[in-house]
Amino acid sequence: MTAPIRVDDVVLARAPAKLNLHLGVGPLRKDKFHELLTVFCALSISDEVVASESEGLSLEVTGEGVKDVPRDKRNLAWQAAALLAKQAGIDPDVHLEIRKSIPVAAGLAGGSADAAATLIACDALWQTGADRDDLVGLGAQLGSDVVFSLTGGLSLGTGRGERLSPVLASGKWNWVLAIAKSGLSTATVYAELDRIRDGQDDVELQTPTDLMNALRSRDLDLLAESLSNDMEPAAISLMPSLRQTKRAGLDEGARAALLCGSGPTYAFLVQNEEDAVDVAARVAGAGVCRTVRTATGPVTGARIIG
Numbered sequence: 001m002t003a004p005i006r007v008d009d010v011v012l013a014r015a016p017a018k019l020n021l022h023l024g025v026g027p028l029r030k031d032k033f034h035e036l037l038t039v040f041c042a043l044s045i046s047d048e049v050v051a052s053e054s055e056g057l058s059l060e061v062t063g064e065g066v067k068d069v070p071r072d073k074r075n076l077a078w079q080a081a082a083l084l085a086k087q088a089g090i091d092p093d094v095h096l097e098i099r100k101s102i103p104v105a106a107g108l109a110g111g112s113a114d115a116a117a118t119l120i121a122c123d124a125l126w127q128t129g130a131d132r133d134d135l136v137g138l139g140a141q142l143g144s145d146v147v148f149s150l151t152g153g154l155s156l157g158t159g160r161g162e163r164l165s166p167v168l169a170s171g172k173w174n175w176v177l178a179i180a181k182s183g184l185s186t187a188t189v190y191a192e193l194d195r196i197r198d199g200q201d202d203v204e205l206q207t208p209t210d211l212m213n214a215l216r217s218r219d220l221d222l223l224a225e226s227l228s229n230d231m232e233p234a235a236i237s238l239m240p241s242l243r244q245t246k247r248a249g250l251d252e253g254a255r256a257a258l259l260c261g262s263g264p265t266y267a268f269l270v271q272n273e274e275d276a277v278d279v280a281a282r283v284a285g286a287g288v289c290r291t292v293r294t295a296t297g298p299v300t301g302a303r304i305i306g
């Protein structure tokens with residue numbers, strides 16, 4: 001997080017989408033969350049949140065495909081502003097404009113990015129004096145992915161995904177995202193995984209050593225072999241057309257296909273931009289295609305940009 005800059009009672013913040021390069025899902029805990037072992041990586045698409053001084057809390061959402069995004073307290077950004085104000089003992093006086101680029105309900109943590117950007121934008125606008133640990137604590141209350149949206153970069157996530165430790169590796173990888181026409185609910189995909197596992201409670205979570213080595217040595221072949229997501233069978237069971245999407249990308253030369261979080265987006269790892277164009281053309285029928293990068297450098301969590 002960079003130092004807050006206050007400009008004419010308006011603060012602009014940005015937060016990235018994420019990929020889970022490894023998503024190991026352990027048993028269901030007593031609190032109804034699953035124990036995870038995951039490797040998060042920030043993507044080169046982000047949402048922006050403009051927070052402006054106002055009376056009361058209001059919210060607008062702009063961008064493509066946003067008609068189903070709630071404009072009230074069901075919106076995670078709204079909840080973020082309300083929670084920060086409550087914590088600071090002030091009224092939540094802010095108008096939020098969410099400029100969405102991250103596809104909705106796609107497994108890319110769009111709502112979490114908006115919550116993270118809202119926390120830091122409102123913190124700067126209201127000058128609450130919250131420190132980074134305070135914001136991380138509030139983020140964890142809002143959702144499992146919000147802590148990573150605040151942090152960015154490349155991290156190992158444990159617990160329900162909110163306990164992060166940085167992974168030291170740098171490099172850029174090219175991906176084509178095949179974004180389905182409809183979304184999947186995260187809770188429904190976890191429930192489907194439980195149904196498929198049928199009470200099996202001896203699921204072991206293992207540190208993805210090959211993946212870590214691939215990231216550190218920037219080895220594309222090893223990376224392609226070591227991407228994995230335990231939620232894939234559950235997402236395919238709920239949306240069988242994903243099988244064709246995956247096949248189409250691999251047939252066109254993608255090095256690997258990775259389901260993004262709880263889906264339904266597939267991220268195809270490609271060697272270069274030429275391959276990206278071919279893969280995108282082949283899987284475009286599934287929905288929208290975008291070519292993106294994962295930036296595994298030190299930055300790219302939620303930050304103030306104006």
Ligand SMILES: C[C@](O)(CO)[C@H](O)COP(=O)(O)OP(=O)(O)OC[C@H]1O[C@@H](n2ccc(N)nc2=O)[C@H](O)[C@@H]1O
Binds near residue numbers: 145
């Ligand atoms: C699939 C991932 O995106 C991978 O990073 C996350 O685990 C989902 O994180 P999120 O969207 O922030 O999810 P939350 O808002 O915290 O939880 C939504 C629902 O997903 C399920 N959930 C979520 C996280 C987790 N570790 N175990 C779960 O079972 C729970 O049913 C929960 O009620």
Ligand SMILES: Nc1ncnc2c1ncn2[C@@H]1O[C@H](COP(=O)(O)OP(=O)(O)OP(=O)(O)O)[C@@H](O)[C@H]1O
Binds near residue numbers: 070074108183262
């Ligand atoms: N700011 C927001 N942006 C998008 N959706 C939101 C937002 N706030 C609440 N929602 C609701 O949350 C649902 C999931 O949206 P979101 O884009 O966060 O999913 P996701 O990327 O699959 O999340 P994750 O990867 O963290 O599981 C949407 O269908 C929408 O109803």
